[in-house]
Amino acid sequence: MSRTIKDYIVIGLKGIAMGAADVVPGVSGGTIAFISGIYEELLGSISNVNLGLFKTLKKEGFKAAWNQVNGNFLLSLFTGIFISIISLAKAIKYLLENEPILLWSFFFGLVVASIIYIAKQITKWNGIAIIALVIGAFLAYYITTLNPLVTENSSLLFMFFAGAIAICAMILPGISGAFILVLLGAYQPILAAVNDRDLKTVATVGLGAIVGLLSFSKVLKWLFANYKNYTLAALTGFIIGSLNKIWPWKEVLTWRTNSKGIEEALNEQSISPFSFDGDAQIILAIVLAIVGFLLILLMEKLAVKKQ
Helix, strand or coil: CCCCHHHHHHHHHHHHHHHHHHHCCCCCHHHHHHHCCCHHHHHHHHHCCCHHHHHHHHHHCHHHHHHHCCHHHHHHHHHHHHHHHHHHHHHHHHHHHHCHHHHHHHHHHHHHHHHHHHHCCCCCCCHHHHHHHHHHHHHHHHHHHCCCCCCCCCCHHHHHHHHHHHHHHHCCCCCCHHHHHHHHCCHHHHHHHHHCCCHHHHHHHHHHHHHHHHHHHHHHHHHHHHCHHHHHHHHHHHHHHHHHHHCCCEEEEEEEECCCCCEEEEEEEECCHHHCCCCCCHHHHHHHHHHHHHHHHHHHHHHHHHC
């Protein structure tokens, strides 16, 4: 595929959007990849990183291997993701702590529009597709109701496995990798490592993510190649079920004290904005949800226009 520098800048911007979504514990970068039209190319490119790549490198040289793995595309995308995570981590952390309703409202509108967009890609609905959607929705909803681990583990071995598991969620539209890290008790240590420039921990998580990414992408690529409609139906259900996690208005059921001695919510449940104890910010929340919704519609129109 022939691309210009402008195309790669756009891919980098999509990576920035994916990284911003992945930092939020409830929104998947995979959703952003799907609605921006690069999801299947991303899976295909990642799955090309295999033993055959080393044979190509040995026989035909670096350029052939780079083209085989779609190197320019991956470099542009992951550069954007990396820049986003490094630069937006503090901003996202601030918004989560100080303006959670407004942040979740924006992403709620974005994800609702994503559900419509992905469901439209399903060319044929039948009993199996409906069952896949229901199972995906139930599974995602169940995951959102799980309690995070109370203890935080920052050992390098644990961080490696946390990165490997979370990356699988990050490339799945629906539950975010950040939320999986929250459940594992690894989100705060990793966020602190990014903010504190703890390169050893960041590199360990990154290595785990690479291993998980290379393995899981092959599974997803096979599913899209052989059962695309059913896979899309399951992903649509998965995103529907995940809406419980990003519902803006929550009631805290239990609290915990983290490793820094700060009290934070451990278990929450979604409630009506009219039952919210405090300033529900309903009007501004609705406005931001609409902005998120319209943003996805704009991205869809731009993608259609480009095609």
